[in-house]
Amino acid sequence: MAIAMHWSCLSLFLPNAPSYSSSPSGGASLPGTANSFVSFSGLRATSASSSSHGFFAKKLWSLEKTRILPVIECLVKSLEPTTHTTKVQRNANLAKLQGGYLFPEIARRRNAHIQKYPDAKIISLGIGDTTEPIPGLITLAMEARAHGLSTLEGYSGYGAEQGEKAMRVALAETFYGGMDIKDNEIFVSDGAKCDIARLQLVFGPDVSIAVQDPSYPAYVDSSVMMGQTGAFRKDVQQYSKIQYMRCSHENDFFPDLSSVPRTDIIFFCSPNNPTGSAATREQLKELVAFATINGSIIVYDSAYAIYMSDNNPRSIYEIPGAREVAIETGSFSKYAGFTGVRLGWTVVPEELLFSDGFPVRNDFNRVMCTCFNGASNIAQAGGLACLSPEGLKAMNKMVSFYKENTAILVDTFTSLGFKTFGGRNAPYVWVQFPGRDSWDVFGEILEKSHIVTTPGSGFGPGGEGFIRASAFGHRENILEATSRLRKLYL
Amino acid sequence: MAIAMHWSCLSLFLPNAPSYSSSPSGGASLPGTANSFVSFSGLRATSASSSSHGFFAKKLWSLEKTRILPVIECLVKSLEPTTHTTKVQRNANLAKLQGGYLFPEIARRRNAHIQKYPDAKIISLGIGDTTEPIPGLITLAMEARAHGLSTLEGYSGYGAEQGEKAMRVALAETFYGGMDIKDNEIFVSDGAKCDIARLQLVFGPDVSIAVQDPSYPAYVDSSVMMGQTGAFRKDVQQYSKIQYMRCSHENDFFPDLSSVPRTDIIFFCSPNNPTGSAATREQLKELVAFATINGSIIVYDSAYAIYMSDNNPRSIYEIPGAREVAIETGSFSKYAGFTGVRLGWTVVPEELLFSDGFPVRNDFNRVMCTCFNGASNIAQAGGLACLSPEGLKAMNKMVSFYKENTAILVDTFTSLGFKTFGGRNAPYVWVQFPGRDSWDVFGEILEKSHIVTTPGSGFGPGGEGFIRASAFGHRENILEATSRLRKLYL
Incomplete structure (x- = not known):
């Protein structure tokens, strides 16, 4: 008022x-x-x-x-x-904080576009939002759980804040077999983004952080919120006190660690959002060694691991020594279309210790118990179905479909003369528009083709001159998008 | 290792x-x-x-x-x-932080008891965990939504971080009719406890807080985590910098505000967990006036409003002027047995402004967008069914059942000569054990009757000498508990 x-x-x-x-x-x-x-x-x-x-x-x-x-x-x-x-x-x-969180801002511009062109059929290659229905065997498990809640035998109240035991065991076996990750090191949650915020609560205001540049904006934004940073410096488009590790095609999207100062925390996402690149085993060995020598903690975001085509590690724990330096976070969002269902997990190994020897896991457990109340039991029933042999098959089929979309987008942009990166190991294509402002390119594609993308600079200054095209979409929409892009840029 | x-x-x-x-x-x-x-x-x-x-x-x-x-x-x-x-x-x-979060600690002691007495049939009057199945019409809606997610027409990905529009509208109409609360002032979430932590992220480390003593431990613990407090003072069992507003039967469980120093934030829970008391309209008017004069923000926890029997306000927004000083949080956990499904909400009115005039709502929105990704869409479908006329009827029936349990517990303890408080307006009975250590009483009842309660001191020093008995339980268990208590204390 x-x-x-x-x-x-x-x-x-x-x-x-x-x-x-x-x-x-x-x-x-x-x-x-x-x-x-x-x-x-x-x-x-x-x-x-x-x-x-x-x-x-x-x-x-x-x-x-x-x-x-x-x-x-x-x-x-x-x-x-x-x-x-x-x-x-x-x-x-x-x-x-500068402006709103990136994706709601894109939604705002998309909605403004709809107001302007009410009849336009907008296609979204923007926010990485899944479009394909969840395989029936997975939703069936959720239906059964929901129905069970109406019965005396099937009802359950508060679950463990750390997730249901069966779910933790299944995650350990499915994604960390042979990596010596135990079920009680895995915390089930309502998503990787939410876990990143809770990890920041664990770390507190006094840690220093490094991020890949460009990177998923939640790392930086949650860091700013926690008071780990200084002010935003408009000249360099960076927050002071954050180390931005430039990752570009010039360095194979892997930072030159010899020029990165020590920080307490290193956020690292592979396969990468937004560039679509994936770190090799050798690169990850280098990263783990770097963290070990510096006494840093890696927060390894593996939300797209299932999209890996090349023979790169799918988990940081494939690298010897990682248990003592790395946390890993994962998600069912892009594995099984759970973006709206909400289910993820975070691994905090026992051996990961603060400088005084206190286990990081204990503090993460404390935050999970105090600031969270467990993932929805219905979502966990779905997650358990995802990890059954049939569920894994169904998830992989869905992932293959999106990977075909990615190939179509790569072909299109390449044939139009654009240099593209990523796409092989992640559902994102990173398209270069040399010398151009990425919000301008975003605006141009939206205005002229009614296609929503994501401007590279939304992921950090290192994303300037790029847009990210997401491969999540119905096939006919992806094809229609490519045809519109041909009209615009041919 | x-x-x-x-x-x-x-x-x-x-x-x-x-x-x-x-x-x-x-x-x-x-x-x-x-x-x-x-x-x-x-x-x-x-x-x-x-x-x-x-x-x-x-x-x-x-x-x-x-x-x-x-x-x-x-x-x-x-x-x-x-x-x-x-x-x-x-x-x-x-x-x-002192020790673990209260309820996991109780779970730990319960499990130790099971180890000791593997054949004992433990009854829980401890953590306020719902036991009765969710009404079928509500689970049906969740089943339908889950099934829909396996179809092209019914699939949806990321929802709005603030919750689905229909859900926000239904909450505004159902619980805030005539109180001038608009749907866009309501944020749907995975629960009130989680929202309290996110509100603390909004407030940051520099605010001062006041809590009722005793109070739900999440307020204090999340405050400590955010760095708003000093160290724990063992002599008074309090964190320094927190104002503990003593609420006992001697002051009708409403604090003597004339002796409470100004704080930025005032956490206030009514109907109260753990004492079961409910503030009257006059008391809430006093609270709102106190906050208005002091320029404070009230965080009003109304998670038990549906249990109100007396003619007290069910929402802080029934009090004139509250829109400019109060946030309110609510939950489906105790309304519809959603403790495991996870669904809650928080109201942040437009008029609530920081000292520089910036709307608190905008910052809460920013935190919800950055640190959260919306409540599970399946849970929201259940919430919408809860708010239908049939859903409301079913919820009220369930609440009536638990209220009968409460009456049975009150009668039992009273007949055994204990002084009890609460129970009329909340599913909790606050039982006095004068001069006794509440953890000792907790241990005695567990050891001798295999009944889990909650020790009053777990809610703050003002809870010493009390235990909280929760009325959530199957009827036969409640009756069995009363029979065991009679054996123990008659």
Whole structure:
């Protein structure tokens, strides 16, 4: 109410003042980015005759007098007792964040496009959102579990915060066979992104982090939120205190570790989102050695491991010594279309110790118990079905389908003369637009072809000049997208 | 590996040294509480001949020489290169936490009891875990949604991080009709406990908090984790920097606000867990006025609102002015037996503003988008069914059943001469054991009657001398429990 009042006041004297509105995704958003918000507490607390309010006050008095009266009335109105501001200071860490989280921002632009072209058939190669139905044997298991909850025998209440034992055992056997990962080192969760935030709670505000550049934005954003970083530096498009490890085609998308300063935490995603590259065994050995020597902890995001075509490791624990330096997180989202069902996991080996010898696993367990209450039991029933022999077959079939999509996209962009990367080991194609602003390219493809992509710079400054095309889509949509892209770029 | 080595070394010369084992719930735990862990890095890095290791070194050399050799061998072994400790400092905030989270600790003691009495039929009046099957019309909706996910028409991927629109609308209409709460002010989540942790991420490390004493432990624990508190003070059993607002039968379980210093955040739970009391309209008016004058934010936990028998407010938004000072969180866990399904919500009104005028809602939205990915779509289908007219009827029937259990428990304890509180407006009975240590009472009831309760001091120092009996249970178990309690205390 208070804010709405102020914006409506402003719109009286600022011809192009934005109006307060809810974002299409339903969350509150102020015009522009979240951080473009301007505090009006000064304006509110004093009379309009004060000249101490810089821009707004000057603007105010430079307007014709006929428009002043309603402004003053409005300001007086805003002084009514219904206007209340708490005395709680906004969290300075959240205030550091630049704009909204990447994917809701893309959804916002997509929705704006729909408003502009209500009849356009938009195709999304943007957010990596699965489109193919979940194999029936997996949904059947969830139906059975849901039905069971209505019976005396099948009902269960709170599950273990760490996940159901059977699920942990199955994950250990299926994905970590021969890697000496025990079921009690695996924590089942509602997704890898959520686990990354919980890991940040474990690490706390005082750790230093490194990320691949470009990288999945949740690492950086959760780090900023926890207060691990300094301010955003517009000149280099980086937060201070974060080490951005440049990964480009020039270094085979693997950072030059000899030039990376030591950090406490190293976020590393392979197969990589967004570049689609995958680290080789030799590269991962180098990474583990680097972490071991530096006493760092690797957070290894393997959410796309199942998409691996080449003979690269699918888990960091294939590398000797990794148990003592690495956490690994995984997800059913892109394995079985569980993006909406929500199921993931995180491995924290017993041997991973803080500098005082305290097991990291114990603190992660504490955070899981205090800030989480276990993944949905119905989702876990689905996960268990995924890990049955038939489930694995069905998942692999789905993954093969998406990989065909990826090949189609690679062919299309290549035939149009674009240099592409990735696509073999991940459902993402990284397409180069040399010298161009990636948001501009995003806008161009959306405007002219009604196709949503993801601008590379959304993943960090190292993504500038690229867009990411996601291979998740019905085949006819992928084919239609390629045909539109041919029209646009041939 | 490294740690196991050290414990086994120790057990050679410390007769009662604990052995390293996993907790029954599967998470890692070291002997005693998480914080009783002793760092052995010094011992590890130096030879056994050094006398600088205080207690352990002295103990070592005071033992007979025949036992020394294997110890030295063991220490040498532990210097092998497989022993690795990272250089990442443990988060000092997590290190402040006393023991494990309350309910896993109770589960641990329950499991130890099972080990001791494998044939005992344990009855749980402990953790407030629902026992009655979910009404069929609600599970049917979840089955239908799960099945739909296997079809082209019914499949959906990522949902909005804030929850499905229909769900938000239904929550607004059902629980906030006439209170001017809009659907876009409601965020659907995987539960109230998880939302409390996310709210703490919004507030950050620099806020001050107040809690009812006793209170649900997640408020305090998440506050400690975020670094909002000082160390734990053993003498008063409180964390410094937290205001503990004593709520006892002497003040009608409502704090004397005239003696409570201003804090940024006030956690307030009504109907209350654990005391079972509910604040009256007048009391809540006082609370809202207190927050308004102080510029504080109330986090109002209404997870038990549906259990209200008296004519007290079910939502803080029934109080004029609350929209500008209060967040409210709710849950389907105790409404529809969703403790394992996971579904809750949090309301953050537009008018709730930080001191600089920035909407709290925008920051909560940012945290939900960055650290969460929406509640499971299947759970949301269940939630929507809960809010249908038939669903509401079914939920109320279930709640009535648990309320009958509560009445049985109240009658039993009263007839045994105990003073009880709560029970009318919440599924919890707060039973007084004057002058007794509540963990002792917990142990006595478990040992002699095989009944799990919750010790009052687990909810804060104000809970000392009480136990909480939860009314969630099959009727025959509740009756059996009362018969055992009669045997124990008559």
